[in-house]
């Protein structure tokens with residue numbers, strides 16, 4: 045039933061990882077399994093056996109051909125460099141070739157203490173496992189590049205955080221787990237050969253079109269390509285009100301996928317300074333800072349590549365700096381294109397950025413829910429719609445803006461119906477609302493009730509389509525359930 049492994053990372057030199065077998069858990073139980081993803085990965089589901097799957101996805105049994113390793117990496121956490129982080133509780137089983145011919149990492153997260161655990165327990169509570177499962181799958185359906193969730197198990201063991209909680213293991217699927225921090229690990233050890241190996245691996249797996257370039261150009265092209273993917277990725281986050289919460293360099297994947305869902309959250313009332321994470325005391329990773337932090341992370345990535353860019357270090361720095369500086373206009377162009385689409389615009393005009401910004405200001409002034417304000421805008425293409433206005437506590441600025449927007453829409457070569465339809469295809473109705481996620485976690489972790497998990501999973505599988513009877517899932521939190529702080533809890 046398990047697809048065949050094509051080992052790639054475990055074939056790198058030994059200093060890239062520590063071999064490590066997952067530590068057994070007492071009573072594994074499969075609580076979530078992603079059948080469509082399993083099919084895409086080449087699992088034979090006719091032979092699906094739940095008890096066996098629970099053994100595999102908890103790490104109690106190894107599927108044939110797996111060679112588990114904990115990957116070495118370093119990272120800047122909240123700006124401070126740690127030269128040795130690594131997989132403290134995750135284990136890469138190996139890679140498989142999916143139905144589209146792409147190599148995919150299969151990793152267990154919460155698989156026990158590894159040589160990188162630094163005194164921590166190597167485990168994960170069930171709550172963060174389910175959060176990552178649900179939010180990463182929702183992100184995928186929302187059109188955001190992301191790692192995926194294949195399975196979740198409970199372990200039958202308690203883990204101790206603020207209080208004892210049931211333990212869980214997540215099976216994560218990724219284009220790769222190469223992080224900026226992976227490059228930093230070797231750069232910090234002046235191991236240029238290892239950095240080159242990683243760069244070649246990143247090109248092979250994520251940017252094969254660069255393979256033909258001459259060596260002098262290839263690594264600069266890699267930096268540019270990674271910058272391009274990060275620019276687009278963060279634009280997507282911004283377009284959804286998504287706040288990652290821990291954009292440390294070890295949580296920045298060179299594939300351009302969103303990775304490591306910790307205290308992540310979706311903003312409700314629009315406010316660009318929004319921060320959720322309890323450990324982000326300075327607001328470093330606030331909503332509006334995300335593009336600049338992505339750029340900061342890229343600068344750290346560029347530093348690791350310097351020896352590969354040019355034999356002349358001055359020249360290498362010059363070339364890398366030009367790429368890092370180009371990140372800002374590149375990201376802004378991505379973000380503008382996305383907000384244009386959110387406003388129903390296809391043509392490009394000078395004033396579009398200002399038009400989008402003015403709407404955001406109106407949302408901030410009106411404390412409007414970011415997701416629903418955009419969603420309901422499609423009902424106001426021709427005339428003011430109560431469904432939109434009611435989302436604003438004060439709607440003066442919005443009312444002043446709407447006629448300007450309609451004037452602009454009049455220059456689009458499309459009718460009102462078509463404009464509304466294309467807006468609804470990019471402005472979701474359903475996102476993983478923080479309070480719904482918290483409720484889901486409480487039910488699963490405290491009552492062993494996975495009903496709310498299943499219900500949320502179904503709603504979020506189709507985020508752009510109105511689902512009759514599920515209106516409540518589209519609504520922001522009631523006053524008593526508003527989430528202001530999120531915790532890694534990992």
Ligand code: AMP
Nearest residue numbers: 129130131132133161164165166167534
């Ligand atoms: P994260 O906050 O999940 O991005 O993790 C940052 C670092 O801490 C990584 O090196 C993790 O492997 C490590 N880590 C996080 N939680 C644990 C844990 N429960 N046990 C061991 N290592 C952990």
Ligand code: MG
Nearest residue numbers: 294295303304
């Ligand atoms: Mg991490």
